[in-house]
Amino acid sequence: MSQAAALDHGLHVEPAESPLTPESWGKLGMWLFLAGDAMSFGGLIVGYAALRMGTEACTGVLAPPACWPTPSTILGVPFTAVMTFLLICSSVTMVKALEAISHDDRAGLRKFLGLTILGGACFLGMQAREWTHLLTHVMTLTSKGLFGSTFFVLTGFHGFHVFSGVVYLSCIRGNAEAYSAENHNAVEIVGLYWHFVDLVWILIFTFVYLV
Amino acid sequence: MATEAHDHPNYMAIFWWLLGLTIAELAVAYMPMPKSLMIAGLVSLAVAKATLVAMYFMHLKFERRTLGLIALTPPILLMMFVVITYPDTAWRFVSGLAGH
Numbered sequence: 270m271s272q273a274a275a276l277d278h279g280l281h282v283e284p285a286e287s288p289l290t291p292e293s294w295g296k297l298g299m300w301l302f303l304a305g306d307a308m309s310f311g312g313l314i315v316g317y318a319a320l321r322m323g324t325e326a327c328t329g330v331l332a333p334p335a336c337w338p339t340p341s342t343i344l345g346v347p348f349t350a351v352m353t354f355l356l357i358c359s360s361v362t363m364v365k366a367l368e369a370i371s372h373d374d375r376a377g378l379r380k381f382l383g384l385t386i387l388g389g390a391c392f393l394g395m396q397a398r399e400w401t402h403l404l405t406h407v408m409t410l411t412s413k414g415l416f417g418s419t420f421f422v423l424t425g426f427h428g429f430h431v432f433s434g435v436v437y438l439s440c441i442r443g444n445a446e447a448y449s450a451e452n453h454n455a456v457e458i459v460g461l462y463w464h465f466v467d468l469v470w471i472l473i474f475t476f477v478y479l480v
Numbered sequence: 481m482a483t484e485a486h487d488h489p490n491y492m493a494i495f496w497w498l499l500g501l502t503i504a505e506l507a508v509a510y511m512p513m514p515k516s517l518m519i520a521g522l523v524s525l526a527v528a529k530a531t532l533v534a535m536y537f538m539h540l541k542f543e544r545r546t547l548g549l550i551a552l553t554p555p556i557l558l559m560m561f562v563v564i565t566y567p568d569t570a571w572r573f574v575s576g577l578a579g580h
Contacts, residue, residue, distance in 0.1 A: 289543070304553060346506070361537075476526070
């Protein structure tokens with residue numbers, strides 16, 4: 270029976286709920302977007318792995334582009350470890366922000382979202398510092414064989430996600446007055462995006478910097 | 481619309497685990513060991529960290545199972561991708577397979 274016909278008969282028709290996330294269609298939408306985004310990042314990371322596995326490692330006798338340099342000899346691993354720590358902390362503050370608004374604490378929401386944005390912005394600043402150092406002293410998009418291009422494309426794509434996340438978080442924080450214990454799906458959804466960005470960085474840090 | 485009541489996980493405990501696993505990764509990366517063992521160690525630690533973030537921070541542990549299947553699909557597809565491309569790249573220098 271169509272909805273119009275049902276209403277004509279005075280029957281109550283339940284509104285359609287998101288099948289997997291009953292409280293929010295937006296949450297399901299974000300999960301589906303993240304699954305697609307994971308394929309994008311995954312394609313880049315697997316591409317990096319395939320290209321690296323197909324090239325001999327530099328052992329001192331050979332030089333790029335005949336060989337693939339060991340990343341820890343070119344990249345600053347301790348500096349990047351601090352960046353990783355920063356992003357993990359920002360994930361914690363994000364989760365604290367959600368906890369705050371689920372208890373109707375709007376001030377707490379603003380505080381913890383602010384800290385999350387600060388963490389993201391500091392990460393971007395550190396990434397900019399790292400890129401500047403690399404581009405002026407070490408390698409460009411086309412140097413060190415394919416390592417240059419794969420490194421800058423992968424970290425650049427991720428950095429763009431962090432930048433977008435910082436903008437997105439700022440919009441949500443600007444709208445903090447609209448959220449409450451009963452209505453904070455938007456905060457949970459931005460949290461999903463931010464944790465995904467952190468998760469991808471965990472994988473990039475491991476596969477590009479450490480391996 | 482009322483939100484479901486559920487236990488909040490101990491977020492700070494998850495943070496300490498993530499910190500500890502990151503330090504362990506750095507230790508594995510810098511310790512002298514066979515390359516294959518190092519890679520196995522780093523991959524396991526990275527997967528453990530990613531799982532913690534997904535299950536607790538992204539709340540997957542408390543969601544419906546089918547949502548977990550959506551989240552699990554990309555890693556499965558990507559592992560297939562790795563297996564499929566491996567023969568083309570990693571065996572490139574084995575004589576007889578590299579082509580003319």
